[in-house]
Amino acid sequence: MKNRQHRKKKKLNFSKFRVLYFFSYLKTLACGGMIQSVTLWYVPWNYHEPQMGTYDFFGGKDLQYFLQLANDTGLLVILRAGPYICAEWDMGGLPAWLLEKKSIVLRSSDSDYLEAVERWMGVLLPKMRPYLYQNGGPIIMVQVENEYGSYFACDYNYLRFLLKLFRLHLGDEVVLFTTDGASQFHLKCGALQGLYATVDFAPGANVTAAFLAQRSSEPKGPLVNSEFYTGWLDHWGHHHSVVPAQTIAKTLNEILASGANVNLYMFIGGTNFAYWNGANMPYMPQPTSYDYDAPLSEAGDLTEKYFALRKVIGMYKQLPEGLTPPTTPKFAYGKVRLQKAGTVLEVLDGLSRSGPVRSTYPLTFVELKQYFGYVLYRTTLPKNCVEPTPLSSPLNGVHDRAYVSVDGVPQGVLERDKSLKINITGQAGANLDILVENMGRVNFGRYNNDFKGLVSNLTLAQDVLVGWEIYPLDIDGAVNYDIIYLLHHPKRSAIKELSYEVPTFYTGTLSIPGGIPDLPQDTYVNFPGWTKGQIWINGFNLGRYWPARGPQLTLYVPRNVLVASAPNNITVLELEHSPCSTQACEIEFVDEPNINATLQHETDKPPLFVRELWMGHL
Ligand SMILES: *[C@@H]1O[C@H](CO)[C@@H](O)[C@H](O)[C@H]1NC(C)=O
Ligand SMILES: *[C@@H]1O[C@H](CO)[C@@H](O)[C@H](O)[C@H]1NC(C)=O
Ligand SMILES: *[C@@H]1O[C@H](CO)[C@@H](O)[C@H](O)[C@H]1NC(C)=O
Ligand SMILES: *[C@@H]1O[C@H](CO)[C@@H](O)[C@H](O)[C@H]1NC(C)=O
Ligand SMILES: *[C@@H]1O[C@H](CO)[C@@H](O)[C@H](O)[C@H]1NC(C)=O
Ligand SMILES: *[C@@H]1O[C@H](CO)[C@@H](O)[C@H](O)[C@H]1NC(C)=O
Numbered sequence: 001m002k003n004r005q006h007r008k009k010k011k012l013n014f015s016k017f018r019v020l021y022f023f024s025y026l027k028t029l030a031c032g033g034m035i036q037s038v039t040l041w042y043v044p045w046n047y048h049e050p051q052m053g054t055y056d057f058f059g060g061k062d063l064q065y066f067l068q069l070a071n072d073t074g075l076l077v078i079l080r081a082g083p084y085i086c087a088e089w090d091m092g093g094l095p096a097w098l099l100e101k102k103s104i105v106l107r108s109s110d111s112d113y114l115e116a117v118e119r120w121m122g123v124l125l126p127k128m129r130p131y132l133y134q135n136g137g138p139i140i141m142v143q144v145e146n147e148y149g150s151y152f153a154c155d156y157n158y159l160r161f162l163l164k165l166f167r168l169h170l171g172d173e174v175v176l177f178t179t180d181g182a183s184q185f186h187l188k189c190g191a192l193q194g195l196y197a198t199v200d201f202a203p204g205a206n207v208t209a210a211f212l213a214q215r216s217s218e219p220k221g222p223l224v225n226s227e228f229y230t231g232w233l234d235h236w237g238h239h240h241s242v243v244p245a246q247t248i249a250k251t252l253n254e255i256l257a258s259g260a261n262v263n264l265y266m267f268i269g270g271t272n273f274a275y276w277n278g279a280n281m282p283y284m285p286q287p288t289s290y291d292y293d294a295p296l297s298e299a300g301d302l303t304e305k306y307f308a309l310r311k312v313i314g315m316y317k318q319l320p321e322g323l324t325p326p327t328t329p330k331f332a333y334g335k336v337r338l339q340k341a342g343t344v345l346e347v348l349d350g351l352s353r354s355g356p357v358r359s360t361y362p363l364t365f366v367e368l369k370q371y372f373g374y375v376l377y378r379t380t381l382p383k384n385c386v387e388p389t390p391l392s393s394p395l396n397g398v399h400d401r402a403y404v405s406v407d408g409v410p411q412g413v414l415e416r417d418k419s420l421k422i423n424i425t426g427q428a429g430a431n432l433d434i435l436v437e438n439m440g441r442v443n444f445g446r447y448n449n450d451f452k453g454l455v456s457n458l459t460l461a462q463d464v465l466v467g468w469e470i471y472p473l474d475i476d477g478a479v480n481y482d483i484i485y486l487l488h489h490p491k492r493s494a495i496k497e498l499s500y501e502v503p504t505f506y507t508g509t510l511s512i513p514g515g516i517p518d519l520p521q522d523t524y525v526n527f528p529g530w531t532k533g534q535i536w537i538n539g540f541n542l543g544r545y546w547p548a549r550g551p552q553l554t555l556y557v558p559r560n561v562l563v564a565s566a567p568n569n570i571t572v573l574e575l576e577h578s579p580c581s582t583q584a585c586e587i588e589f590v591d592e593p594n595i596n597a598t599l600q601h602e603t604d605k606p607p608l609f610v611r612e613l614w615m616g617h618l
Helices: 003-009 016-029 063-072 096-100 111-131 156-170 184-190 207-217 245-257 304-314 475-480 490-494 610-615
Strands: 038-042 076-080 139-143 175-181 196-201 224-229 261-265 334-337 339-343 357-359 374-380 385-392 401-406 409-415 421-426 431-437 468-472 504-510 523-526 533-537 540-545 555-557 568-574 586-590
Touching (some): 038 261, 111 156, 207 245, 245 261, 245 304, 334 504, 401 421
Parallel strands (some): 038 076, 076 139, 139 175, 175 196, 196 224
Antiparallel strands (some): 334 586, 357 468, 374 468, 401 431, 523 555, 523 586, 533 568
16 A cells, blocks of 8 residues: 555554554564563564565554554563564565575575665664663563574574674663574574573473473573464465364463463464465465464454463463453445456556566566566467367476466466466467466475575476566556556457456445444455455455365455445455356355365365474474
8 A cells, every 4th residue: 555645644543554554463563472461573574675675664564653552551562573583474574585686595694684684674673772661662672583493594693693783773781582492402503692592382382391491591580481372373275273272271371380471472363464474385375364263363352262361360460450351343244246347367457567577488576576466477379289288387386376378268277286287278379378376485494485486487298488478467556546447447348258267356345334333343254156366455455365275264354444434445356266157246244254164175184284393382
C-alpha cells in the first residue's frame, strides 16, 4: 500500500492501517511471555528494507509507534533485532536482495553480508536507542541473531562483529543476549562471551537437563527459556499441529518451579499475510495461518489452553484482577458471487508495466529484482509437439510452483521436489507460458540462500529451452490501482475466450449488512471448490489459499480490512481450477476457522520434521 496514505493516517489513533500493522505483527511482535507483562518482538529486516537502501517504517511498519504503545500500556519489550530472526518468516527475515551476490555466505563474516548488516543496523538501532529501558523506554533486553548454534557457519567473528555493532549503537548498559537450542552442542557455536546465553526448548523436555546446558555457558545469572513452544507450526500438505494444553502446563509448571524465566512462543497466534510465510527443507512452505495452536488463537480468541496456562501461572504470581477481556465476535457474512475478470495473460500488460526482460536462459527473481509473488516466463515452442512431449526441470529448478500453458491452453503444474516433468502439446512457434510462484523462502538452516523462479534450465524433450521473455509481475500494484477491474470495460471483445483452467482473476464485492450494531466484525473466508491461489480484500493481500492441499481451508479476515460504508472489493487469483464452470462461482464468509482439515492428498509420508529432529524440540 502507498506510504503517503499511511503517513496521512498517522495522526489518527489506531486507524485502520495501524490495527492492520498490529495484526500483521502479531506473529512477529507480540509473541511474548506474560508473567512480567513482557513481550518479545521480532524485527524482520526484509519487511523494513524491501530494496537495498530503501527503508520503510511507515503505516503498517511503524515500529516506533508500537514501542510507544507498549510503553503507554506498561508493557516491557524484549527485542529480537536480528539480523536473522527465523520466525517461519520469509528467509528468516533476511532480505532476498542479499542474494544478488550469488555466492554470499549469509550469517557469516562474508564482507558483503557484513556491509549490508552494518548499514541496516545503522538505521534500525539508533531508532531503538531512545526506547531502551535506561533511556525511559520499554526495551529491557535486545537479542542478537537467533539460534546461531544451529547454523553451519559457526563464525565467532560474525558474532563478535554484531556484539560490537550493537554496543556502538545501543551503549554499554543494555543487556544483549542470544538464544539457542538447550544443549552444549547448540551453545558451542551460538554463545559468545559478552552476550548473555539463553536457551529454548519444548514441552516434554527435561527441564533440569535443559537449564544445566544453559549453566554450561552461564554459570550465574537468570535461567531463561526464551522460546517455550505452546504449539507448533504447520506445513501445506501435512496435518495441523496440535500440542495438548496438559503437556504444556506440566512443563511450564516445572520451569516456574525451578525459578526460571520463560517466554511463551507463541502467546498469540498470527497470520502470514501476503507472501511472508517461510518454508522448511525438504521444501515445505508454511500456510497463511500461523495460529500455532497458541493460547490465544490467530484471531486473539481465548482458548482452553489459555486458561490452563493461566492457572499454572497463578500458582506463582498474582494474576491481574478483573475480567479477562472477552473473545471478539465473528460474523458470517455469507456467500459472495465472483465473476471472471480476466486471465493473467489477458491482463499481462497491466501486471507488468515494465514489459519483459529478454534473456537466452531463464533469470531468477533476484536477477529481475522482483522478490515476491509471481513472474511469467515465456518462450515459443521450438518444434511441433503433436504427441505429448515432456517438459522437464532436470535439476529441480522450478522454485517453487509453475502453472504451464501453451497459447492459453493449460498443460499442468510443475512443483519443486514433487513434479519435475509434465507432458505438453502445441504447434511450433506457439507461446509457452510458465507462471512461477514463489511460495516462501526457506527460513531455517543452511538452505537460506533460496533463489526463486526458474533457477535452472527447462528442457523440452532433449532440448534446453532458450529465448525467454520474462515478465516481472506487480499483481499487488495492479489490484490496488484497479487494473484488474478495467477488464470489465468493453475492449474485451478482442480477447479470445480462454479456459478457466489457466491462472485467472475473479472479482466480486462484499457489502456489510446494515442495521446490525458493531459491524464489521472479524470473519473467515472459505473457498468451496477452489484449488489454490491468492486473495485480496480492498487491495490488502490476505495471503494464499490452498484447500486442495490443506490443512488450512479458511483464511482469517480481521475486521480492519473491511469497511461498512461501501462495498468491499474482493480479488481472487485462482492458479489452477475454479468451481466457476461447474458449480457456484462463490466464496463464503463464515464465523469459524477451519485450519485442521483432513488432507485430500497427503503429499508425503508422515511429515519429516527435520527441524524438530535436529533441534530436539519435540
Ligand atoms: C515510558 O513510560 C515511562 C513510565 O510511564 C515514562 O516515564 C517514560 O517517559 C515513557 N517513555 C516514553 C518514550 O514515552
Ligand atoms: C533429567 O536430566 C537430569 C540431569 O541430566 C537427570 O539427572 C535426570 O535423570 C533426567 N530426568 C529424566 C526423567 O530423564
Ligand atoms: C507423457 O506421455 C508419455 C507418452 O504418451 C507417457 O508414457 C508418459 O507417462 C507421460 N508422462 C507424464 C509425466 O505424464
Ligand atoms: C542453462 O544452460 C546454459 C548452457 O548450458 C548455461 O550456460 C546456463 O548457465 C544455464 N542456465 C541456468 C539458469 O541454469
Ligand atoms: C472498490 O473499488 C471501487 C472501484 O475501483 C472504488 O471506487 C472503491 O473505493 C473501492 N472500495 C473500497 C472499499 O476500497
Ligand atoms: C478440527 O478442530 C475442531 C475444533 O477443535 C474439531 O472439532 C474437529 O474435529 C477437528 N477436525 C479434524 C479433521 O481434526
